[in-house]
Amino acid sequence: MSDQQLQQLVKMVNQIAANQHGEEAQAAQRVATHLQKFWARSMKAQIIAYLDEGGAELTPLAREAVLRLKHERQAG
C-alpha cells in the first residue's frame, strides 16, 4: 500500500460521506453499505487498517462508516 493510494481511498470515503445527509447513524450506515457494495476486497481491507491505525484524516461520518464496515465484515 502506498501513501498515494491510501490518500486516494481516504479522499473517496470522505467524499462519499460528504454526499450523505440526514440523521448520522443512518448516513453512516449508507456509507458503509456503499463501501461494502462497491469497493474491492483490498480497498476495504486498506481503509479498515487505516482506521485501526488511527484514521486521522477520516471525517467523523467516514470514520463511523468504516467502523461499521469493519464490524459487518467481522460478523459476516
Add this chain to the structure above:
Amino acid sequence: MLNYFDPNKDAFSRDMGTPARLSEKHIALTIDGVEISVPEGTSVLRAAALAGITIPKLCASDNLEAFGSCRLCAVEVEGRRGYPASCTTPVAEGMEVTTQTGKLAKLRRNIMELYISDHPLDCLTCPANGDCELQDMAGAVGLRQVRYGFDGANHLDAETDASNPYFSFDPSKCIVCSRCVRACEEVQGTFALTIDGRGFDSKVVAGQAENFMDSECVSCGACVQACPTSTLMEKSVIEQGVPEHSVVTTCAYCGVGCSFKAEMKGDQLVRMVPYKGGDANHGHSCVKGRFAFGYATHKDRIKAPMIRESINAPWREVSWEEAIGFAARRLKDTQAKYGRESIGGITSSRCTNEETFLVQKLIRAAFGNNNTDTCARVCHSPTGFGLKTTLGESAGTQTFDSVMKADTILVIGANPTDAHPVFASQMRRRLRQGATLIVADPRRIDLLKTPHGSKSMHLALKPGTNVALVNSLAHVVVAEGLEDKAFIESRCEPEAYQAWREFIKEERNSPEALEAETGVPAAQVREAARAYASVGNGAIYYGLGVTEHSQGSTMVMGIANLAMATGNLGREGVGVNPLRGQNNVQGSCDMGSFPHELPGYQHVADPAVRERFETVWRVKIDDEPGLRIPNMFDAAIAGTFKALYVQGEDIAQSDPNTQHVESALTSLDCLIVQDIFLNETAKYAHVLLPGSTFLEKNGTFTNAERRINRVRKVMSPVAGKEDWEVTQDLANALGYPMNYSHPSEIMDEIAQLTPTFTGVSYAKLDELGSIQWPCNDVYPNGTPTMHEVDFPIGKGHFAITEYVATEERTNRRYPLLLTTGRILSQYNVGAQTRRTENSQWHHEDVLEIHPSDAEMRGIREGDWLGIASRVGQTVLRCKISERMQPGVVYTTFHHPGSGANVITTDNSDWATNCPEYKVTAVQVEKVTRPSEWQKNFRHFDERQQAYLGQVTEASAIAFK
C-alpha cells in the same frame, strides 16, 4: 462466414413517394381498378405504391414532403379536370384514379424531353449509370427523341464543386428537383442549401453561394442520398463504380446506433448508406457513419500479433498461438507471484455485446476475480448508479422517436448536434414543429441555433453547479404547485417523497438562493421549470455534462426526481434519456463489465445470482467487487496490480490526469492491448493483439434507447480473427475452456443468464430488425417505453440531492474553469476519424476562450496558449469564441498530442469514480513552445512508432 442479409427487402427498398401518414381514419379509393384503403392524408402517389402500382416521379421521395415540381407523377382522377400531381393530391373517399393513359404518357414524355434537353447524354460514362432515377424515368416514359436539340442555352458547362472530401457536386447534371435542398431542411435541419435564381437560371447553391466545404454544410450525406441523378455523388462511387450487393449493419460510432447498408463490391466497401428500415435513424446519417469508414482499410491497421519483453524494445511479429501463449504465461506468472487479484481487464464500449460479455467472463471465470471495468466508468457510470437508485433500472426510458411527442425538451450537459447528430436532426424536426427547448449548459450549443425552431431558453450555468440548478428547478415545481400529485401518489414511495419534498422546498434550494452559485438568473430558472412541468409532455435528455462531475450520480438522481415529481415518465413524449457517447456504452454496462455486477446489473454478492452463473460457467465466482479503472491505476502504482488486458479502449488518451495513467501503465509487468491501431495505450503494451473493426465481425450493439441492433460481418478480419475469438483463445490458453463457434451462441448464453434478455436471440433480431430490452416472457417483442405501469423496484424512489460543491475551485492562480467536450467530425480519441478525411474539418484541438478573457491576457486568435492546471500543463492554439461565458474555457481531446487530459484532474464522482472531466481550474497564457509533457510525448511516440516500423521492415524482409 460473410453475411448477405437484407431484411424486409420490399418494405424498405421501395420509395413510396411521399411520407407515411399516421391517421387512424382510413380512406378507400381505387387506383387503376385496384381497391385500396389508406390512412387519411396519404398522397395518391403513396397509395398507388402501397397498391403495388408505380407512377413515374422525380422530385418526390418518401423521406421528404411532397413538392409537386416535376409533374411527372401526374394522374387522371375521375370527375376532376386536368392532370393533378399525385404526390400533392391527398386521397379522398371513393376516388377513382387512373395512372396510365395515352394523354398521361404524352405529357410525361414531354416533361422528360424538356429535362433531357438540358442534361448531358453521357450515361455510359456517368458514375450514376445503373443507379440513376432520371435514366430510369427516361426509360419508363419511353423517351426516344429530344426535338429541341442541344444548341440552345443550357447548364452543361457548369463547374463541378469537389471541395467536400466525400462527395462531389456536378451542377451540369442537376435537374433542380429540390430534393437536396429539402433533405437538408427536412431531414438534416441545417438549411445549408437553397435554390438561387428564378426560372431557367435556378440552381442549387450551398451557403451564400460558396463551395460546399466553406458553407455551413455538415456533410451528413442526406442531399447525396436524395439526389436522383449523379449531381451529388459519393466520390467512392465515382472512383469504384456502383456496388453490387449490400448488407444491413450498425454504425460503430456514437450511441445513436444508426442502421446502414454497407454497399459492397466483393469484400470491398464502396459506400455506407443509411438504412430506411433502421429503427434508430430511419434512413438518416451523419458525416462519421456515412463517410468516415476509411480507417478500416488504413495502412496503420495492426495486421499481426506482436509481443515484446519490455516497452523499451522493438515489437516482434509472432503467430496467434505464440502471442496468446505468451500473454497467458505472463498472466499466470503474475498471479503466481502477486496473487489472484493482481490482474484484471477492461472491456470496450466499442466492441459488441458478445465480446464484452466474453471479456468479463474471462476475468471472472479464468482470472478468478472481479477486476473488470469498462470505459463507461469514465462516461456514464453515474447514470447506472443514479437511475438504478431512483427508477430501478440503469437505462434511458424512451425510444428516440418519443421526442416527436415532447412539448418541452430539456437538454442538460449534452451537445446533440455534435455528439449525437442523427438524433439531433430528429430533435430539431420537433423543435420546428413547435416544441420548446431548454438548454442547461455552460456553452451556447448549436441546438440553440436551430433554424426555424420555436421558443428556446439557455440556462448558462457555471461548470460544476448542475445539482444546484436541478434542485432549484425542482424547488419551483414544488413551490409553485406544479407537481403531478396523482403520479406521485400512485407510482412513488410516499416516505422518500415526503422527505425529499421537505428538503427541496427549503428556501436554500430556491432559484433566488442559488442564483449566485449557478450564475443563472432566478427568473430564467422559474420560467424553465414552468415550461418543463406545466406542458403536456416534458422530456429530459442529458449527456456527459451531467455525469462527468464530482456529483454526477447526484445530478442523475436529481433529474429522475424532477421527472417523477412532474409525472414525466411512463409514456411517449417524456422520460429521462441519457445520450450515450459510444456505440455500445449501454451494452457494455448491460453485459456485466462493472466490477460489482454480473450481466444484467446483478450484484456479485448475491448468492442466488452467483449460483446461476456458477452452474453455467462451471467455476466459482468471487463474491466481492473488483477494482474500478482508477483503483486499478492506483494499485498499479502501489505495486499490487501488475497485469491488465485491455480490449478496444485507449485509457492513455481518454482517461484523466494522463501523467498518472502513464505512470500506472509503466508500472505493469504485463499489458495486453487488443486494438485495431497502435493507440496511445498500446505504446505501453507487451502484447499487441490485432482487433477487428465492426465491418469484420458479427455481433450486436445496444444503443442509447436500449435497442439491440445486429452488427454483420461484411469483410474478413485483417488478422484473421474476430475479437471474441481472441478472448476465447486467451481463456483456453489460461485453462478455462470456451468453445463458441458463432457470436449467436454467446447471445444465447447472455439470454440464459440475464433476466432482461431472456427473449433475445439472433433469429428474433433478424425477424424484428431490432429489439429494445427488456425482452422476456412479459415483453416478448421488447420494451420501447419503460416504466409504463410500475418501476422495476416497484415504486419510484425520490433521492435527496444535497448540493456539494466540487473541491476543484478557481483561485488567483487558476482563475478559469476548463470544460471539455466533442465536435461533430471527430469521434472520441479520434483513432478512427483522425485516419479519415474528417480531419479536414478538425485537424487539431483548440482552446475556446471568451473575447474578454482573451483581451485581458493579450491573446489573439491562433496564438499558442499554455494551459496549466494543478496537475499538468499543455499547449493548444487559441480560438476566440462567444459561445463561451467569461471565466470558462473549452477544448476537445480528439488528438493525443493535445494533451487535454494532462490537465484534467483525478477528482471524480463520489459514488462511481467517474472522472470530473468537466471542471478543471486552469490558467491560460500566451506561450511560444509546446509543454514539457508534449515534448516527452513526441519523443515517446516517435520511439514507439519506430519499434513498430522495425517489425514491418523485418517482416517485409522475411517475405522476400
